[in-house]
Amino acid sequence: MLKTHTCGELRAEHIGQEVTLAGWLNRRRDHGGLIFIDLRDRFGITQVTVNSDEAPEAHQVASQARSEYVLQVRGVVRRRPEGFENPQLATGEIEVIAQEVTILNPAKTPPFLIGGEAVNVDESLRLKYRYLDLRRPHMTRNMVLRHEIVRLIREYFYARDFLEIETPILLKSTPEGARDFIVPSRLHPGKFYALPQSPQQIKQLLMVAGMERYFQLARCFRDEDLRADRQPEFTQLDLEMSFVEPGDIRALIEALMIQISETVSPKPIRQVPFPVLTYQEAMERFGTDRPDLRFGLELFDVSDAVQESQFGVFRNAVAGGGQVKGVLYPGGASLSRREIDELTELVKPYGAKGLAWIGLKEGAGSDGHYGAEALRSPIAKFLSQEELAAIVQRSGAQPGDLILLVADRPDVVAASLGNLRLAIGRRAGLVDENSLAFCWIVDFPLLEYDEEEGRWQAVHHPFTAAVDEDWDLLETAPERVRAKAYDIVLNGWEIGGGSIRIHRSDQQMRLFQRLGLSEAEVEEKFGHMLEAFQYGAPPHGGIALGLARMVAIYAETPTIRDVMAFPKTAAGTDLMLGSPSPVSEEQLRELHIAVRVGDDEAERSAEKAAKAEG
């Protein structure tokens, strides 16, 4: 080894020892005859002191060293002079008095500062020079944190008799779900593999194979548009167990998450055991199936109280099968008109046509009456005293508060208010950042109607089992069939989801038929599953957790890119490697592939021309 110790481990107990360190020059403070070098490696920073009187040759080398030079330093550990300790450094009690300094490799001036205070560097620059970005201490910390969590996960499942089994990356394209990344086959002209969206079918087949307890940190691939919490390539903690019921999987994961939280985070878990909410309850109370339970501000429903209102927007919404619901903005009555307009804008992407609001001034409702002078609202004049009283009472509003209401289809109301609630929580500082709020969401609907395709689709995936007593509704009232599915949510992020699977071929076939698949289609696409289920498939179920989302929350970063070593941009490109990139004509020929980029462009410009004329 070119070093005897790391840059993070020397303490008072090492005083007097001769050591050799190696690392990067983090910062240099040159006092002429005396040079201080902060030497950095993955483990920390140690101050190296180079004195021209004591080590003239070392001093000569040190004076040439610049930021990010790779240095090797031989010297003696010495206690720092009294009053010169640095309590901000783990090694701050000591310094290494250099006897010899060697430049192992010089470095160009990096495109952004690596040592020193963290500045917000443009992300495209960080991604282009990711190897430098990862050198920055907070990024190194994220990688270490991710590793620690991975280690905990592995140890947890090893200790519980789970088998870690790898599954194929070259898989088969599946008809439903996300868009597949496909891989052409050289040996089979015109045929393709697909990268796994998840090893769902494979892990179920492992259960049929009698493995009973499987887990894997599985790489998954989905060719869909990206988000702050979505990358085309990601890692899931994927597991499957035989002979289990939903509660068994939840208990297993709950204990794991508690252990991870207690090990890597100083933040307390708000509630143990984790609260369990039904999907319906979550939608009604929070407008989302991944509620952030670090604060209250639950939605309230006034549909029944305003269904006969003079205010047409409310009356018509309810008459048309919609709802009128609201959320409270504590202390929001003093918001400027401009700020309220901003809240309205916030709600529009979700389809809400507007936001109705009622601000309560001092003394509002004190005598059971809501006079115009006590309210600040463009709609109060359309509402009766009874309606106002009901709205105020259900919102729990006090003088000084602002009531925000949306009237629309239930899905629009939920999405609008759910996101409005989050915005209010953030703006009003109600979110307790210093806590971990886990919850389970259960009883998801098994099916949803796809208007575009005119057929029922699986909400989760087509292998999810229905709640036992709901099977008979499959043909008569498919919207009421509940799934044996569960999602785990942490601080408003869906970090995982799973289900008990169908393990009988007759039930699986029944569901496929409900989904409108012909027998021929089923045979072609899922024949292997149906056949497998006929050879003694055990009851089984599992779950998959997004590793990066989990780590991002513990790392307190808003994007999973910060906890991935080499993530892609929002457009799915890799700025360091320059991928995706064209391949040679020979490569294409070998794969029996003809590229139609020209055709597509021609089609697009033809469409544009047609549009311009029309």
Next chain:
RNA sequence: GGGGGCGUGGUGUAGCGGUUAGCACACUGGCCUGUCAAGCCAGAGGUCGCGGGUUCAAAUCCCGUCGCUCCCGCCA
């Protein structure tokens, strides 16, 4: 596929019709033996993302385009 935001020396930013395009950090040279955001002095460094337009005049206004980013759709 749609919408929003951003793009000014290496980095972070100010400037938002007429400035010699300013500041901080980084960088280069010099001085400096107790700093840890070292200090002091001097210096170099800018096609204001790109293209077009409006204007006597554009970093600044308009259109397009590229890149990054956030959101909607999408993500079984």
